[in-house]
Structure formats: structure tokens, C-alpha cells
Amino acid sequence: MAVAPTLNDIRVIAPILEDKLKLDIYNFALSFLRRRFAYVFKQLNIKNVSYFIDEIKKGNLVSDFLYHFNVSDTEMFRDPSFWRTLRNKLLPLFNGSNINIWLPEVVSIHELFSLLVILREVDLLESVNIYCNSPSKNIIKEIQDGKVPLKTIEVSKQNFKRLELHSHFEDYFLEEDNTITINKEFLKNVIFINNSYFNEGPGNEIDITLFRNRMIYYNSKLQTKAENEIFKYIKKGGFLALGIRENISKTNSMLLETHDKNEQIFKV
Amino acid sequence: MMNRKASYYKSVVIGGSAGSFSIVSKILAGIKSDFRYPIIVCLHRLKHIRSGLLEGINLKSNLPVLEPFDKDNMEAGKVYLAPSNYHLFVEFDSTFSLSTEEVHNHSRPSIDYTFSSASTSFREKVIGIILTGANKDGATGMHEIHKKKGYTIVQDPLTCDVDTMPKAALQLFTPDQILSPDGIIEFLNNL
Incomplete structure (x- = not known):
């Protein structure tokens, strides 16, 4: 034992x-x-x-x-209202221009695939670069394989319904031989960085950073350190999304303005 | 009744599931407005519905009820409700931490997790109260509080809508008291 x-x-x-x-x-x-x-x-x-x-x-x-x-996500489209806000309010601000998006700590397929579906919905999949850091080769390999864990499908489908889209879950995910996969073409503009974001950044200025529910596992000192690392790459006027029960540390709270209080989206 | 000095305890933790909303509302409506301990409430709730429960409990409560953010400090005389779809933990420095780790006993928030972390952080200075509920979540957490010499109260199963949760706790240990909701209110007001 x-x-x-x-x-x-x-x-x-x-x-x-x-x-x-x-x-x-x-x-x-x-x-x-x-x-x-x-x-x-x-x-x-x-x-x-x-x-x-x-x-x-x-x-x-x-x-x-x-x-x-690292704690894995357990569902796609967690907090559907966040994804609705991203789709309806945040992405339109970029007015069709190229967007750099960063996931500093990708831990499973769920957050990234949710993002890819939303981008496809607003026809921006070809206009983005998505940078994903993970120190784990195995996690990156799992994502590149495009397989969705079966145990997370039901809750992901329920969340998908709450996105209030005209499309269906099955439009994006292929169910075959007891496996569910995403169209790998969707991953075309995803750049994986096999390193911790503390050690290697995206190498580009970022418009939107999704860092939801990652710093809840840190103490205050590490959270401030993580924020400082992430702020290095966010463009002036860029956005940072945290989990809905997370806040920017007190040390750094003056550096950002709250863009959407309900969804905890901050603007640099 | 206990013979403890004033401000002995660091928190009261309350857990419940099916039928517990009305009991928690009753307890918080009956508690004195100068209650001097933080109260942490962990109820099983629908994960995709963020609002409603907090507002509902706040309507009748004599103490302010809020859902903590990660790393918020715990304050005396406030009630902290575990947010939906997060586990709620108590840290040694009297702050909260949240987690999106796997569901436990089909639940997130899990009562076991909240209770166990409170007993680890505050040891004997915790009062654990388990209410009506339809699964066994919370029983192990209550047992942890009991093992660390915290004070444990189980709602009298005869007064429960669903008695699975209190009975699961009673199978693991003998609590300090088995009380009706009115008894729980009286106990808390005499602390």
C-alpha cells in the first residue's frame, strides 16, 4: 500500500x-x-x-x-458563463485582428479544447496563435492525441448546452470506438512549450491569458511571483482571466483593472 | 455543556446535504448577531448554479454570509459558504484555499475535505456539526475532528429529512452531542 x-x-x-x-x-x-x-x-x-x-x-x-x-481540469467549458463572455464580449474587442492567447499551465485537454471550440464558433481559429506551457511531455502528448476522457464527457456536454450556441457538441467531437476526439486540425495554431512558464515564456506579446484555477494551489508568495512572470508577456490593454473565485494578489492588484467582475477577467 | 474559556474555538464547521438548506437557514436565523466565531458552511449544491443559495441563506441570517475567494482571511462573526464546484479548505493561517480536484463522494464541495482541513489546521479548537443529508460525505471529516479532540455535534436523525449523513457519522464514532436544530441553536448561543 x-x-x-x-x-x-x-x-x-x-x-x-x-x-x-x-x-x-x-x-x-x-x-x-x-x-x-x-x-x-x-x-x-x-x-x-x-x-x-x-x-x-x-x-x-x-x-x-x-x-x-498538477491538478487536472475535470470538465470542458467549466463555468459556461465565462466562455459566453469570452465569445460574446471579449473576442469581438479584437475586431478580427490576429490574437495571441496564452495558457501558462495547460494540465489537460479540457481548457484548451474549450477555447478551440469557442474560437471556431466565432471563426477566429485561423487568426490566433495559442501558446501552451506544460513541463510534462505526457500531458502535451495527450493533448496532441486529441482524446477526451470519457468520464468527463457528460458534464462537458451539459456545460456545452449552457453556452447557448446554435451548434452541437457532436459538431466538434467525433465519437468512434468508445473514444471521443477533437478534429486535430483545430490544433494547427497551437504552440506547445515543454517547460514551466516560470522558466520559459511564450516569446511573444499576449492579448489574452487564460490562467483559471491554477494559482489556487499556490501560497501568496508564489502567486505574486507567478503573476509577475505572467505580466511580463501581457500586452498593454491585454486581458488575464482567473477562476471565478480567484483574485489578483494584493501586491499586484493596482497593476490591473477589473474588466468583468463576475468572470474575474482583468485588463492590463 | 463544555467548560471552555471565552474565544477558545477558532471556527464552527457545518456540513449538510439534502434538506439542510432550511436547517442551516434556521440555525443562522436563530444565532445571536454577536456570535464570536467564524462559521464555515459546506453544503452539497448544484455545480452549475452559482447564485441563489447564498442569497437565500443571507435573507434570514443574523450574520453576514459570503462565499470566500481563494486566500481570503477568516473573520469572527461571519459565515462562509463553500462556493459551488470548488472544494473549500482551511489553512493553518486561518485563510481559505479552494481546489478543483476530483469530486469526493460525488461532491464538490466535499464536506469531508472542509472538515478534515479544519481539524488539521485548528485541531481541538473546532466545532463540527453534521446535518441532514443523503450520502455519507462528512462522516469521515467529523471523525477527524473527533479524533483531534474537537467538539462534535450530529443532528438528531429523528429530526432529519434524510438521515443517511448523520447516521454515517454515528457509525464511525460517538459525538459529543446529538441535537435537534433548536438544540444546535441553543448550544451555539451559549458558547
Whole structure:
């Protein structure tokens, strides 16, 4: 049976992971670290902490750790009113010009595929560059495969209905042999960056950044650090979308104006 | 009744599911307006409906009810309702953190998660109250509070619309009290 590391164990593990992955593990929220390490250890069937540390040092468990550590999205079109706002209010502001969009920490297909569908709906799929960071090769591979996890389909379909579109879910997703995939052509303008956004940015100025429900796992210090990293790339007049129960840190709150309070969209 | 010094506790956590809206409303309508502890309420709710529940509870409550943002501070005399489609956790520094991790017991927010984090952060200085509900979520969280010497109250199953949730808790441990909704109000007002 897998063990659940204690906070003391995590204090030992954190600097090793920081050294190996350049990931500021220790500044994630403490309660999150406790349960996420327990989750990762269970997924990897880790039976003792020393074994995990040794394997990380040897580089053997690094990709598995990166795959499991970040919390995956569990549905497409989460908070449908956000996607309606993006479609009806935010994207029209760009008036058909080319748009650079950034997902600094893509963790599954869900957020990206939701975005691709909305862009297709407003006929902007050909007018965008979408930059997606992930330190996990496995996550990028999963996205490129275009497969939607079956267990998330029902809730995604329900959310899709709430988008109030004229199209149907099946117009975008092909169901075949018990698998649901997105048209891979949709991924044509998606640029994957196999690195943490702390270590490598999109290399371009960004119009819209979607960073919903990622900083809720950070403590305040790491949130401020993350915001500073992201602000480097957002154009003057560009937008940042957070989760609907997230806020910009107090330190940085003066740097942005609230564009849409209900959807937590901020303008630089 | 307990013999604790004033301001001993750091929070009251209340969990419920089917039938609990009216009980929570009744408790918050009956509680004194100078109640000195933060109250954290975790109810099973429809994930895609953001508004309505908060407004409904606020209508009758003697204390202000709000849905916390991630990293908000907890304050005495306020009621914090777990937002829909997020798990709500209590941190050591009396702030809230949210999560979109997998559903637990078919629920997000999960009562177990909120209760367990409160017991980890505040140990014996938590009062856990489990109300009427149709699944077992919350029972393990209540047990965690009990194991860390927090004070535990289970709604009397005879007064519940659906008694699955309180009975699941009672199967795991013996709480400090089993009370009716009126009994819970009286208990809180005498803290």
C-alpha cells in the first residue's frame, strides 16, 4: 500500500524537487501539498519516501511526478458563463485582428479544447496563435492525441448546452470506438512549450491569458511571483482571466483593472 | 455543556446535504448577531448554479454570509459558504484555499475535505456539526475532528429529512452531542 508523506517528509522532498525540476514546490499551499503528495504517491504506488527521493534524484520518476502533480481540469467549458463572455464580449474587442492567447499551465485537454471550440464558433481559429506551457511531455502528448476522457464527457456536454450556441457538441467531437476526439486540425495554431512558464515564456506579446484555477494551489508568495512572470508577456490593454473565485494578489492588484467582475477577467 | 474559556474555538464547521438548506437557514436565523466565531458552511449544491443559495441563506441570517475567494482571511462573526464546484479548505493561517480536484463522494464541495482541513489546521479548537443529508460525505471529516479532540455535534436523525449523513457519522464514532436544530441553536448561543 502506498504511503502518504507527512509535512516533515515534504520538507525533505521539496528542495530535491526544486533542484531537479526548478519548481518552487515549497510555496504551494500547505494543505494542497499534503493531499497532492498523498495522491501522487498513490498513483505511483510509492511505498516509502526514501525510494521516491532516490528515484527523483536518478531522474527516473520525474516525468511521472510532473504528470500527476498538477491538478487536472475535470470538465470542458467549466463555468459556461465565462466562455459566453469570452465569445460574446471579449473576442469581438479584437475586431478580427490576429490574437495571441496564452495558457501558462495547460494540465489537460479540457481548457484548451474549450477555447478551440469557442474560437471556431466565432471563426477566429485561423487568426490566433495559442501558446501552451506544460513541463510534462505526457500531458502535451495527450493533448496532441486529441482524446477526451470519457468520464468527463457528460458534464462537458451539459456545460456545452449552457453556452447557448446554435451548434452541437457532436459538431466538434467525433465519437468512434468508445473514444471521443477533437478534429486535430483545430490544433494547427497551437504552440506547445515543454517547460514551466516560470522558466520559459511564450516569446511573444499576449492579448489574452487564460490562467483559471491554477494559482489556487499556490501560497501568496508564489502567486505574486507567478503573476509577475505572467505580466511580463501581457500586452498593454491585454486581458488575464482567473477562476471565478480567484483574485489578483494584493501586491499586484493596482497593476490591473477589473474588466468583468463576475468572470474575474482583468485588463492590463 | 463544555467548560471552555471565552474565544477558545477558532471556527464552527457545518456540513449538510439534502434538506439542510432550511436547517442551516434556521440555525443562522436563530444565532445571536454577536456570535464570536467564524462559521464555515459546506453544503452539497448544484455545480452549475452559482447564485441563489447564498442569497437565500443571507435573507434570514443574523450574520453576514459570503462565499470566500481563494486566500481570503477568516473573520469572527461571519459565515462562509463553500462556493459551488470548488472544494473549500482551511489553512493553518486561518485563510481559505479552494481546489478543483476530483469530486469526493460525488461532491464538490466535499464536506469531508472542509472538515478534515479544519481539524488539521485548528485541531481541538473546532466545532463540527453534521446535518441532514443523503450520502455519507462528512462522516469521515467529523471523525477527524473527533479524533483531534474537537467538539462534535450530529443532528438528531429523528429530526432529519434524510438521515443517511448523520447516521454515517454515528457509525464511525460517538459525538459529543446529538441535537435537534433548536438544540444546535441553543448550544451555539451559549458558547
